[in-house]
Amino acid sequence: MAAIRARIASRSLGPGAKLPSIRKAADLFGVSPSTVVEAYERLAADGVIHARPGSGFYVTSPQAPLVLADLGPRLDRAVDPFWVTRQSLEAPLDALKPGCGWMPPDWMPEQDLRKALRSLSRADTSRLTDYSTPLGLLPLRQHLVRRMAESGIEAAAAQVLLVESGTQAIDLVCRFLLEPGDTVLVDDPCYFNFLALLRAHRAKIVGVPFTPNGPDLDAFAGAVATHRPRLYVTNSAFHNPTGASLSPATAHRLMKIAEASDLTIIEDDIFADFEQQPAPRLAALDGLQRVIHVGSFSKTLSAATRIGYIAARPDWIEGLTDLKIASSFAGPALASELVLSVLKDGSYRRHLQSLRSRLAAAIGEARKRLARLGITPWIEPRGGLFLWCTLPDGQDATDVARLALAEGVVLAPGNVFSASQNAPSMMRFNAAQCANPHIFKVLEKALPAKS
Structure with a gap:
């Protein structure tokens, strides 16, 4: 395949040129005819060549000029x-x-993941092939409820919705709560993909200066009074990019401002498992009334196993579940089983x-x-x-x-x-x-x- 691509790129084989027959190519390259058949079929699948029944294989069209930057x-x-x-x-x-x-x-934890994959490979067929339930795998949601309780967040399993990633969690919440032109407060600086995602939702983004203890509360209050934002998106623990964590005093004052202004907060807790001593969680102070708590396991378990979650008040979970069905139908069933298997193991x-x-x-x-x-x-x-x-x-x-x-x-x-x-x-x-x-x-x- 590489040799044929090189000949096409160098114009040794031009558009419409006929390739050697399978038998001749086998002799030319010193391989079996079946190897040539597979190579030709793969090149045809890529659109590089095409077959003419009873005639052979021909070069489809010239390739675009080679641009080193494209490599x-x-x-x-x-x-x-x-x-x-x-x-x-x-x-x-x-x-x-x-x-x-x-x-x-x-x-x-590569070995733990391999062990969990081997275990799942022996599971009954339904666990490997069926859709998940709308909320997602119940045992994993129950496990997440116990984990959140360690940070003071009280929730029922019915208040937890499994999604494909932390990013999808925030995207669903934005779809659920935002209209184009709505104002959203973010920390300045904040995780850059918050900015990209909010722009995709056509939100008006207002940055609030960030301090080592959390957002600058005077600036935050001023932004709330001036812009009347719909949402505020933040990290409470190991803020991205600064590494700071929310102080108790800042957390309490922040929630008073949010309550007085009917402001909803998305608390992205993706770095929770890095903590030795948990920082205050806004969702714990609020009881999941106006705070929506989201997270995933991409940082500590596997970025390839895409699984995230949303914890929120019951009526919002109901609407978010319908939106999840409309946009992605069902959740990541196999990924949920894999994550649960690793989390249940004491090795995690x-x-x-x-x-x-x-x-x-x-x-x-x-x-x-x-x-x-x-x-x-x-x-x-x-x-x-x-x-x-x-x-x-x-x-x-x-x-x-x-x-x-x-x-x-x-x-x-x-x-x-x-x-x-x-x-x-x-x-x-x-x-x-x-x-x-x-x-x-x-x-x-x-x-x-x-x-």
């Missing part, structure tokens, strides 16, 4: 909320990704204990290496993945990110997280992805020389 991620696209994700997901396997938001593969708690220790060490090491370059953290986080840092001498983080990308390193410049674009010299680092010394050599090369 990798686009380096010239705008540095917007999609930039880091696109570069991280499209990068070659050997790329370094201190700007991405997930764990390296060897930090995940042991994995989390190991993960927290490993992350603490990684954050300490990353801080030391960054400090040598004059890169300083905004705060010292109590755990989690991220260091939110200031580059030296007001260096533009976007420029640094572009230079690093050309060296095979994906970084996360500050303004992709900022609705107001007020973080030009900030950068988020994922400590778990910072082990390779080449990252810091590239940073040193990209940054101005220290005086």
Whole structure:
């Protein structure tokens, strides 16, 4: 296949040219006729060649000119909320990704996942092939209820809806509650995909300055009074990108403002399992009346096993369930079974204990290496993945990110997280992805020389 594609690309085989017969190609390439048949069929499936019954195989059309930039991620696209994700997901396997938001593969519980998959392979057929119930797998929802209770969130299993990811959870809530033009408050900075998702819903986005204890409450109250927002989206624990956690005093005052203004809050709890000591949860203070609590297991268990959840008041769960059926019909049944199997195993708690220790060490090491370059953290986080840092001498983080990308390193410049674009010299680092010394050599090369 590769040889034939190369001949077409080099124009040795032009449009309409006939390929060697199966027998002749077998002799030419030194393979069996059945191998040639499979190769030709795959090329035909890709539209590269086509068969003429009784005549043979012919080149379909000329391929587009070879563009080297097409062999990798686009380096010239705008540095917007999609930039880091696109570069991280499209990068070659050997790329370094201190700007991405997930764990390296060897930090995940691979053996536990394999064990759960083997167990599921022996399950009855219905568990492998049937649709899930509208709310999702009941034993997993019951397990989630017990987990949320550890953070003070009281809910019944009927108040939990399983979905395909944390992102889908927020998307469903936005579809359920927002109309185009509605105002949504976000932290500034916030997770960049909040910005992308809200723009997809045509919401008006208003950023509220974020402090080490949570949102700036005076600014928050002012934004609520001025803009009358429909929603506020935030992380209570290990805020993305800053790594900060909500303080009890800020949480209580925030809920008073929300109650007085009839403001609904989406609390994204995706980093919950990184905590040693739980931060206050807005859903616990509110009793799931105006707070919608969402989460997933992509950060600690598997990004490939897409499963998320929504916890909310019963009437909202009813409407969200109908919306889920309308948009995706049924939930991820097989993924739910897999996640439940791993969560029920005591090995998951042991994995989390190991993960927290490993992350603490990684954050300490990353801080030391960054400090040598004059890169300083905004705060010292109590755990989690991220260091939110200031580059030296007001260096533009976007420029640094572009230079690093050309060296095979994906970084996360500050303004992709900022609705107001007020973080030009900030950068988020994922400590778990910072082990390779080449990252810091590239940073040193990209940054101005220290005086």
